[in-house]
Amino acid sequence: MIARLRRRHRWTLLLLGAALLALFALALDARPRLPRAERLPAAAVAFPDAAEHRP
Amino acid sequence: MSSGYRAVQWSPGKRVYDTALGALLALYLTVFLGVTALARPEITIETALIRAFGTAAFVLLHVVLAIGPLARLDRRFLPLLWNRRHLGVTMFLCALAHGSFALVQFHGQGDRNPLVSLLASDTRLDSLAQFPFQPLGALALAILFLMAATSHDFWLAQLTAPVWKALHMGVYVAYGLVVAHVLLGALQDERAPAASGLLGVGLLLVLGLHLAAARREWRLDATIRVAAADGFVDVGRVDAIAEKRAKVVALSGERVAVFRYDGKISALSNVCQHQNGPLGEGKIVDGCVTCPWHGYQYRPADGASPAPFSEKVPTFRVRIVEGRVLVDPRPLPPGTAVTPATFDPATPSRDDREAFFVGYLPFPEPLKAFLKLRVGALAAALTLVGAVLGAVQRPLGWGSFDYGVESRIEGLLQLEPIPALWRVEESSGETLATGEAAGPIEVVPLVGLGKHGAAPEILALAGREVKATGSWIRRGPERLFEIARAEALATSRAASKLGSAGPRELARLRGEVVDLKCYLGVMKPGEMKSHKACAIRCLSGGTPAGLAVRADDGRIAVFWLVAPDGGGLGPALLDVVAEPVEVEGEVARLGSRALLVTDRARIRRLATPPS
Numbered sequence: 001m002i003a004r005l006r007r008r009h010r011w012t013l014l015l016l017g018a019a020l021l022a023l024f025a026l027a028l029d030a031r032p033r034l035p036r037a038e039r040l041p042a043a044a045v046a047f048p049d050a051a052e053h054r055p
Numbered sequence: 056m057s058s059g060y061r062a063v064q065w066s067p068g069k070r071v072y073d074t075a076l077g078a079l080l081a082l083y084l085t086v087f088l089g090v091t092a093l094a095r096p097e098i099t100i101e102t103a104l105i106r107a108f109g110t111a112a113f114v115l116l117h118v119v120l121a122i123g124p125l126a127r128l129d130r131r132f133l134p135l136l137w138n139r140r141h142l143g144v145t146m147f148l149c150a151l152a153h154g155s156f157a158l159v160q161f162h163g164q165g166d167r168n169p170l171v172s173l174l175a176s177d178t179r180l181d182s183l184a185q186f187p188f189q190p191l192g193a194l195a196l197a198i199l200f201l202m203a204a205t206s207h208d209f210w211l212a213q214l215t216a217p218v219w220k221a222l223h224m225g226v227y228v229a230y231g232l233v234v235a236h237v238l239l240g241a242l243q244d245e246r247a248p249a250a251s252g253l254l255g256v257g258l259l260l261v262l263g264l265h266l267a268a269a270r271r272e273w274r275l276d277a278t279i280r281v282a283a284a285d286g287f288v289d290v291g292r293v294d295a296i297a298e299k300r301a302k303v304v305a306l307s308g309e310r311v312a313v314f315r316y317d318g319k320i321s322a323l324s325n326v327c328q329h330q331n332g333p334l335g336e337g338k339i340v341d342g343c344v345t346c347p348w349h350g351y352q353y354r355p356a357d358g359a360s361p362a363p364f365s366e367k368v369p370t371f372r373v374r375i376v377e378g379r380v381l382v383d384p385r386p387l388p389p390g391t392a393v394t395p396a397t398f399d400p401a402t403p404s405r406d407d408r409e410a411f412f413v414g415y416l417p418f419p420e421p422l423k424a425f426l427k428l429r430v431g432a433l434a435a436a437l438t439l440v441g442a443v444l445g446a447v448q449r450p451l452g453w454g455s456f457d458y459g460v461e462s463r464i465e466g467l468l469q470l471e472p473i474p475a476l477w478r479v480e481e482s483s484g485e486t487l488a489t490g491e492a493a494g495p496i497e498v499v500p501l502v503g504l505g506k507h508g509a510a511p512e513i514l515a516l517a518g519r520e521v522k523a524t525g526s527w528i529r530r531g532p533e534r535l536f537e538i539a540r541a542e543a544l545a546t547s548r549a550a551s552k553l554g555s556a557g558p559r560e561l562a563r564l565r566g567e568v569v570d571l572k573c574y575l576g577v578m579k580p581g582e583m584k585s586h587k588a589c590a591i592r593c594l595s596g597g598t599p600a601g602l603a604v605r606a607d608d609g610r611i612a613v614f615w616l617v618a619p620d621g622g623g624l625g626p627a628l629l630d631v632v633a634e635p636v637e638v639e640g641e642v643a644r645l646g647s648r649a650l651l652v653t654d655r656a657r658i659r660r661l662a663t664p665p666s
Contacts, residue, residue, distance in 0.1 A: 009224065010269055016227055017262040020234050024258060027238035028251055030184040032635045034583075035565040035661065036605045037612075041642040043560060044604075045649045046612040047531030051097070054453040 068414050072138040075430055076145055083111050083437040090445030097451050099579045105156045110444050112149035113237065114437065116230060117257045119143050124268035130336060130409065131425045133347050137414045140206040143226075147196075147203035154196050157189070160578070164505025165592035176588040185634060188240035189588055195232035198225045211329070220331055234258065243584040247447035253440060276305045287374065287381040293320065293398050294378065297407035301344075303335035306384035310335065311371055313380055314344060314355050318400030321355035321393065322371035322382045329366070338411045350413040357392035378402070454530030454576025456537075463524050464536065465544065466499060470517045471621040472650060473599050474509050475500045476536065496646035500535040500599055500615065502528075502572045506589070508597025508625075513541045520544040530575040532647065533613050535599075537572070559641035559652065564614065565661065566604035568632045570594050570625070571613065574603055587633035594625035594632055602638055602651055614642065614651035627655045635661040 040046050047053065063069070087107045091098055098106075122139055125132040162169035162176070173193055179185035202223055205211075211219045234254070242251050280288045290304045296315040303312050303325050310325035312335030323344065325335045332348030339345065343352035343361060353360055358368040367390035372383040375396045387393065410419035466476030476499040501509040501523075513523075525538040570593035573581035580586045582603060594600055600623060602614040616624040616638075640653030 013227060013265060013269075016231050017265070020231055020258060021262070023235055023238060024255060026183060027235075028242065030182075031243050031246065032184050032661070034567055034605060034635050036607050037565060038607055040604065040606055040610075040612050041560050041562045041564075041649075043557070043642045043644045043649050044612040044614070045532055045647070046606060046610040047533075048609060049450075049453055049531060049611050051453060053531060054097075054455065 066414055068134070068418055069138050069141070072134075073141055076142055079430075079434055079437055080111060080115070080145065080149070082434060083114065083441045084108075086438050086441035087111070087445045090442045091448065094446045095448050095451065097453055097579060098448065101156060101160055102451070102579045105153055105160065106444075106448070108149045108156070109153035109241075110441075112146050112153055113233060114257075114440055115142065115146035115149060116226075116233060117261060118433070119146055120226065120230060120261045121264055124264035127268040127271065128264070130347065131422055132429070134412045134414075134418070134422060134426060135429075136348055137412070143199075144203045144206055147199045150196055150199055154192065161189075161586070161589040162592060164507075166506065166596040167592065172588065172592055176591045179630075183239070184243055185584070185587075186239050187588075188236050188243075188584070191232045191239070192236035195229040195236060198229040198232070202226060202229075208329075216328055216330065230261070240585055244580070245447070245449055247449070249443050249447045253443065275303065275310070276308075278305060280304065280306065282384065283381070286385065287372075287383050290380050290382050292378055293375060293380055294403045295405055296320075296380075297405040299339040300405075300407055301335040301337070302380075303333065304382070306371075306382060309384075309386065311382060311384070312337075312344070313373070313382060314339060315404065316342075316355060318402075319355075319395035319397055320373050320375060320380055321395045322373045323353065323355065323358040324368040324370075324386065324389075326368065327351050328368055334368070340411075340413065340416070345411075345413055347411070347413075350415055356395055357390055359390040451579040452530060452574075452576075452581065454528065454574070454579075454581065456528050456576045457526040458577075460526055461524055461539070462527055462536075463522060464499065465520065465522050468501075468513075468516050468519060468521045468541070469498075470514060472617040472645070472652075473500050473615055473623050474514060474517075476521070476523060477646065498646040498648045500571065500648070501538045502535055502598045503596075504537065504539060506572075506593040506596040506598065508599070508623075509538050513538055516541055516543050528572060528576045530613075531611070533571075533575055535571060535575060537577075557644040559643045561640075562642045562651070563637060563639050564602060564604050564642075564651065565635065565637045566602045566614075567634065568616070568628050568636055568638075568658070569601050569603045570598045570632065571601040571615070572598040574601065575613070583633055590632045591629050594629055597623075598625060599623045600625040600628050600632070602636075612649065614649050615645075617650045617652050618654055619652055624653070624655070628658070631655075631658055631660060637661055 084107050087110060088103055091103045119139060119142055122132065122135045126136045158169050158173060162172040165172055174190050177187040202225060205222060237254060282288045288306055290313055291302060296302045299316050301312040301314040303310055311322050312325040313320060313322045316339045325333055327334050327346040327348065329346065329349055329351040332346040334344055334346050337345045337347045339355065344355050345352050351366060353368055358370040360366040369386035369389050370391050370393045371386060372393055373396045374381050375398050410421045412419055412422055464476060466478030469475055469477050478497055478499065503509045521541045521543050523538050523541040525536050528535050528537060567582055569582050570590045572593055573586060573589060578586060578589060600616045602616055604612045618624050637659045638651060638653055639657040640651045643650050
């Protein structure tokens with residue numbers, strides 16, 4: 001019984017490992033990239049967001 | 056071993072183990088928090104703690120998972136296995152701290168029960184990048200809780216070893232869920248290669264060690280032994296077995312430990328009844344086969360534990376023919392006495408210089424130096440990981456929230472286009488009471504406490520001049536006011552003379568829909584995936600929505616999203632908040648604020664990352 005369990009665990013762990021590696025590749029590839037605007041409308045209130053400009 | 060219930064069977068070894076564990080954890084947390092404070096001073100303490108405990112739990116989970124295969128590959132690691140349950144419980148407590156802080160920060164003080172919010176806020180199941188990651192972490196935490204709560208021999212006895220073992224194999228499911236939680240959560244926002252690289256290294260380490268250990272086991276199981284006519288199987292020479300040690304062989308698919316001791320040979324199942332530990336890698340101590348994992352003992356001749364213990368393992372018939380050991384592969388019922396095969400005790404034996412560790416016996420000196428070096432290496436690795444993870448966190452913006460600092464402001468309370476106090480800008484030196492829009496108008500949007508818009512009793516004062524008490528939230532020139540109380544002033548008058556939005560300009564903007572209370576300073580992070588559930592709660596609770604746009608020159612611009620017929624758009628945007636979107640609408644100035652007049656139909660998700 002233990003041997004059977006061990007074999008089953010082996011396959012389960014192998015599948016889990018393969019699934020995690022696939023998820024690793026897919027999830028990093030799916031990351032959204034926030035676009036940057038080339039031109040802001042004249043009415044925009046734009047400001048630099050840096051330590052020296054903290055309110 | 057213990058025949059009665061004891062909360063913790065303390066021993067000097069366990070105290071050393073726990074002290075080292077506490078020191079390593081403190082080292083990691085100190086390094087992570089210290090580097091975070093230096094590299095990202097804008098990060099608030101609650102976020103720093105959430106991240107410190109979360110990463111600490113994840114790193115400790117890797118250590119927990121590495122110890123098993125390491126001990127299979129090199130028995131000198133066995134002392135680390137001895138008290139692994141304390142390591143596991145510590146890891147769970149770190150994960151619990153991470154989860155609890157995150158639950159309060161991202162789901163508390165909203166319009167839903169935090170646990171309901173955790174499971175039901177974010178329902179984007181059709182996108183990997185937007186897949187709800189927090190329920191995955193919560194499920195992992197639930198599994199780890201079950202494991203931590205049953206990490207005691209009391210539960211092992213109550214549940215029986217097979218059930219207990221199956222439950223604790225759940226650590227692999229929990230690990231998978233945690234990896235997914237991190238990949239679909241933090242790593243969707245954190246783009247530093249070092250962060251994803253460290254996860255990749257950890258994943259490969261865990262998988263590699265398990266595969267290496269499994270390969271060793273496969274080799275053992277793959278050895279085919281042919282049975283003689285009477286069914287007995289030749290398992291090797293007597294002199295190939297070390298004194299008081301065993302040779303492990305696979306017979307008929309099961310592993311058998313063949314022990315040599317005092318001129319005798321006995322064979323019993325290799326599987327300890329406690330936690331399936333490998334008895335054949337143990338040693339005969341005080342006349343008993345002693346499991347290398349936790350020191351459970353069995354008499355070699357009958358496979359039964361000495362009184363008062365009651366564990367029993369199957370035994371096997373043995374005989375010796377011309378110096379070779381023969382074993383009947385058919386197991387006898389657990390605890391069956393078998394007469395040991397005898398041989399001349401002067402027969403040479405395989406050399407055995409390996410130190411044998413059992414937690415309740417004095418610690419073998421040769422192992423001390425080995426383990427000190429490995430624990431030192433682990434400390435160095437934790438320092439490096441803590442420093443790298445602390446340093447590579449993305450900038451979280453320079454907004455601020457005067458939490459606990461009360462300010463008083465006066466202004467005209469208007470509900471359209473967003474609930475706000477309209478007042479003459481401070482720099483003009485005028486007040487609403489002295490003139491009608493004599494100076495530039497500042498529109499100060501209002502939000503309520505927690506994840507709520509301004510309270511209904513405050514909004515009931517619309518159209519009147521009020522004196523408000525609350526706290527400022529600021530980011531650059533943008534600011535809004537968390538209003539706690541308000542009272543109408545005696546000089547209240549109508550708002551219509553103060554002005555309205557300026558000319559509109561058609562625009563198509565790309566950015567992220569945010570809840571402006573968090574984005575402008577209350578939360579770090581106040582944007583992107585890791586903040587998404589909180590943003591949903593805030594918009595659902597009535598805080599104003601905005602579009603955060605980043606320009607090529609590094610500046611950011613915030614547009615207050617307003618419906619064409621006036622009023623905020625917040626509750627209509629729950630399905631697109633915290634995602635990259637493209638919005639079409641009309642931009643206009645309202646005092647010192649920029650509005651973007653649009654509706655949900657003109658907000659489109661950017662499905663694929665733009666090049």
